[in-house]
Amino acid sequence: MNCLYKVVADKTPYCSIQEITRKFSIGPTRFGHPCFYSPEDIKLANFTIKHGEQITFNSVEEVNGMMAVNCGVVRNNQPHSFTFPLSQEGIFYECEDDQIYTLKEIAEWKIPKCRNRIVKLSNSLHTWDSSNPLPENFDGCLILTPVYEVQAVMKFRKDIVHILSDLDVEVKDITDCYDINSFLQPLSLEDVFERTSKEFPMVAEIMEGPSGSQKPYNILNTGKEIVIYKKYQATRVLASEIRSDSPKRHFLIPMSYKGKFKRRPREFPTAYDLEIARSEKEQLHVVATKAFDSPHKELFSVSVGDQFLVQQCQTSEVLYEGRKKLVDVLACEQILSDTYKKVLLPMYMEGGFVEVIHDKKQYQLSEICKEFPLPFNVKVSVRDLSVEEDVLAAVPGLQFEEEITDSYLLISSASSPVESWEIPVYRLNMSVHLLSKDVQTIIPPVTKTTVEEISEEQYYMVRRYENQTLHPPPRPPKKPATPPSKPSFAVPKEGFSDVLQAPKVRYHTLSLNLLQS
Structure with a gap:
């Protein structure tokens, strides 16, 4: 599921x-x-x-x-x-x-x-x-x-044996009679990553390879020997395809990506989003795409097509239910035909704005991350010529959402180490066992990095733990007097009338792979 x-x-x-x-x-x-x-x-x-x-x-x-x-x-x-x-x-x-x-x-x-x-x-x-x-x-x-299942390895077999917990057999402990080192020890990529840095580089044989046609996944076949040079943390930019319908494609872009980008207009649903996107580098220029009637005469009512230069957040006094009240507002300059007019927009205003782009420059990925706050909208203007197929070049628009730091292993083929690859530790389902072979060269060959397309599930797994304390505060209510409602995930007190019995989760005491019974 x-x-x-x-x-x-x-x-x-x-x-x-x-x-x-x-x-x-x-x-x-x-x-x-x-x-x-x-x-x-x-x-x-x-x-x-x-x-x-x-x-x-x-x-x-x-x-x-x-x-x-x-x-x-x-x-x-x-x-x-x-x-x-x-x-x-x-x-x-x-x-x-x-x-x-x-x-x-x-x-x-x-x-x-x-x-x-x-x-x-x-x-x-x-x-x-x-x-x-x-x-x-x-x-x-x-x-x-849960339905429990044991995974086991046999002395003269390389594959993993699955033993159901309800199997009616007698088990005898013969640990003292055998050398545990004579058995293969399957390791996940997480297990390998937990090894100390002094243990790298190492040679390993793939016991269960990953699925996928994109390099390097298509060369990580079962039985193939690889060299694992080192473990480290690497930076990626999380990007999503800009489109109105679903599903959207999601990508993790390495900082070594050699393509160039041009800016694309951003869309902002509220005045609060304009405040978040405001930067010191340049003044934000937007066009209203939705009308808004202000409930206070002291604040501005917006018509479709109105253009604004965003200035700063401040407080303003308004008359509310017969009393004066301070509210947060966004100070802007409305662009008229021959002049500018200072206006105040309520921060909770639910409207619609689209950015007007004056910048025609082409940017490297590192330049965008350095000069502009994310999220940021772009389109590939010059594809990465160092790769055979640049998957980003065919995407009509991308939103750079945030920089993430993730765990990687650097590997190459043991038989023909022409190039080395970065493989993600927590998104690649793969098991290996270590071989007692010496690494011919400690210095890895030229490193190839790829744009990794990730699933919707992996996208949310990446986002849920990254920079949680740096995320902007939640949006204010649409109206000053309406408090935000809190969702409840508790089970109803009146019983479990809406509770279903899910398919039993079968997991193993060793690798904990999920199967549907």
């Missing part, structure tokens, strides 16, 4: 820290930090946790000879760390989670052992096609029930 989900907090309490550590996967990744709260104050030796305060469980470690959980709370924007002994008793409830997850992530990290998990489809990625088992426009909750 090509969907993302929000996790509904479990209403059943946990009675001790040890119970939580047994039920939840607590680990170093961002998924392995479950959050709980206590309905009562908890007094520790030198710290008191207030009731209702969100407690983040970070890791389980041995402290002074006893197993304990490293935890943290954020109070007045200041983090506070402390430890809970596993013997700590009390009532703990799971906190609400506003993140979105794939089924694989939920199965691996978010389903407590011996419990089910209720989830709700996220509006971020809610597409329906004929292969989707859910009813079209379904807006209820799902109950996910």
